Amino acid sequence: MSTAEATILLVDDHSVVREGYRSVLQKQPGLRVIAEAADGAEAYRLYKSEAPDLVIMDLSLPGIGGIEAVRRIRQWDKAARILVFTMHENAGFAVQAIRAGARGYVTKTSPPETLVRAVKDVLAGKIAISPDIDHELALSRISGESSAADVLTPREFEVLRLLLAENTTEQIAETLHVSPKTVANLHSLIKDKLGVGSDIELVRLALRQGLLTEV
Amino acid sequence: MSTAEATILLVDDHSVVREGYRSVLQKQPGLRVIAEAADGAEAYRLYKSEAPDLVIMDLSLPGIGGIEAVRRIRQWDKAARILVFTMHENAGFAVQAIRAGARGYVTKTSPPETLVRAVKDVLAGKIAISPDIDHELALSRISGESSAADVLTPREFEVLRLLLAENTTEQIAETLHVSPKTVANLHSLIKDKLGVGSDIELVRLALRQGLLTEV
DNA sequence: GCAACGTCGTGAAATTTTCCCGGCGTTCGT
DNA sequence: ACGAACGCCGGGAAAATTTCACGACGTTGC
Numbered sequence: 406m407s408t409a410e411a412t413i414l415l416v417d418d419h420s421v422v423r424e425g426y427r428s429v430l431q432k433q434p435g436l437r438v439i440a441e442a443a444d445g446a447e448a449y450r451l452y453k454s455e456a457p458d459l460v461i462m463d464l465s466l467p468g469i470g471g472i473e474a475v476r477r478i479r480q481w482d483k484a485a486r487i488l489v490f491t492m493h494e495n496a497g498f499a500v501q502a503i504r505a506g507a508r509g510y511v512t513k514t515s516p517p518e519t520l521v522r523a524v525k526d527v528l529a530g531k532i533a534i535s536p537d538i539d540h541e542l543a544l545s546r547i548s549g550e551s552s553a554a555d556v557l558t559p560r561e562f563e564v565l566r567l568l569l570a571e572n573t574t575e576q577i578a579e580t581l582h583v584s585p586k587t588v589a590n591l592h593s594l595i596k597d598k599l600g601v602g603s604d605i606e607l608v609r610l611a612l613r614q615g616l617l618t619e620v
Numbered sequence: 621m622s623t624a625e626a627t628i629l630l631v632d633d634h635s636v637v638r639e640g641y642r643s644v645l646q647k648q649p650g651l652r653v654i655a656e657a658a659d660g661a662e663a664y665r666l667y668k669s670e671a672p673d674l675v676i677m678d679l680s681l682p683g684i685g686g687i688e689a690v691r692r693i694r695q696w697d698k699a700a701r702i703l704v705f706t707m708h709e710n711a712g713f714a715v716q717a718i719r720a721g722a723r724g725y726v727t728k729t730s731p732p733e734t735l736v737r738a739v740k741d742v743l744a745g746k747i748a749i750s751p752d753i754d755h756e757l758a759l760s761r762i763s764g765e766s767s768a769a770d771v772l773t774p775r776e777f778e779v780l781r782l783l784l785a786e787n788t789t790e791q792i793a794e795t796l797h798v799s800p801k802t803v804a805n806l807h808s809l810i811k812d813k814l815g816v817g818s819d820i821e822l823v824r825l826a827l828r829q830g831l832l833t834e835v
Numbered sequence: 836g837c838a839a840c841g842t843c844g845t846g847a848a849a850t851t852t853t854c855c856c857g858g859c860g861t862t863c864g865t
Numbered sequence: 866a867c868g869a870a871c872g873c874c875g876g877g878a879a880a881a882t883t884t885c886a887c888g889a890c891g892t893t894g895c
Contacts, residue, residue, distance in 0.1 A: 426640075513637060514633055584876090592852085597853090799844060
């Protein structure tokens with residue numbers, strides 16, 4: 406990788422977007438795109454056959470998602486260098502991606518220079534995180550990143566689960582044999598503990614943390 | 621437009637993705653990208669100052685969404701030609717976009733040729749829809765299912781989108797330049813029209829219909 | 836021109852959310 | 866054994882939100 410060109414595998418389900426990566430990366434000497442994949446399975450296959458020095462991977466992919474693709478590639482090659490490049494400006498996703506084995510996380514809103522820098526950093530063995538995500542991670546670290554199951558008592562967690570299951574306050578009260586007032590109080594307390602202001606945010610938080618799977 | 625080059629305004633909040641459009645379109649004779657915008661407001665401003673022959677517009681934009689941007693541009697110039705190019709493979713979005721005044725709807729999973737063809741079709745005055753969305757529209761027509769996009773007015777749909785984007789009533793009111801009371805009224809009306817009793821059900825419905833993608 | 840509809844907003848009632856409170860039982864460290 | 870801390874349950878009242886009824890305005894379509 407140091408003497409010759411660094412080879413790159415692009416993974417994104419949008420062909421025009423891959424064209425964008427290509428266009429940006431081609432301007433950099435020492436980088437060469439040798440393959441492209443439109444989904445996770447194809448990325449895995451191509452990684453094994455082409456052995457690129459770096460993978461640039463989107464997260465929202467058909468079939469197995471990007472995170473799972475990262476995990477599989479890393480399972481096959483512990484030294485694989487994978488840079489996640491995604492639209493999700495979300496610290497939670499970044500944590501998951503890095504834990505799955507990614508060596509970098511850059512958002513698509515970043516300017517091309519940020520992507521190029523991240524590519525070089527990862528090739529040099531560093532971990533690359535784009536500034537916006539760095540910032541968000543710092544914020545969540547400071548404010549204590551309310552991780553649902555963690556800050557909630559068992560009872561609160563149960564109520565949250567039922568709330569997400571589309572039950573009304575009255576139905577939950579009956580299920581739990583308590584007063585609707587208690588459920589309402591818990592509902593309010595849950596939102597407070599999780600630091601969300603509305604039910605909509607609550608559902609989204611639950612989705613992020615995998616509390617709500619089937620839609 | 622027929623004799624000289626056709627001028628194009630690109631709207632997408634991801635710079636690398638704009639680079640992709642550019643790269644694909646540059647290969648076509650007779651097309652020239654003259655401006656780029658990263659959000660709806662900037663798109664509106666640039667449309668007025670640059671008067672491009674065609675706008676290629678993403679839907680998920682910061683601030684006012686793509687649909688609203690389409691509406692405003694068309695309000696200013698009834699003859700504006702706008703081609704929506706988005707990741708949302710969802711017939712509901714397509715319906716809303718066309719109703720708002722877009723002349724085409726192409727998904728980002730489409731091959732570059734499809735985008736190029738759509739650009740030429742829209743410039744020639746036709747309505748361009750990518751095959752996958754055509755198919756989905758046909759299916760929904762057959763099964764006769766009423767999606768959120770069908771029963772909601774454009775304005776209601778826009779408010780729904782903003783609600784799902786974790787905005788508060790006040791923020792939405794400010795974004796749309798209306799009274800918070802109006803937003804609250806619409807919020808209530810939306811829940812009524814969609815037959816849901818709570819915000820939690822609302823989010824779940826939106827998820828089922830693919831209106832909510834980024835978590 | 837008129838009817839129908841979308842949009843925006845007000846006001847008042849109905850409901851929900853939130854906050855503060857106390858009681859009860861359990862756990863835990865001293 | 867004892868107090869302190871905490872989880873759990875709910876009442877009461879204030880605060881905020883939701884809902885409903887209603888009217889105004891512009892546009893569209895017949």
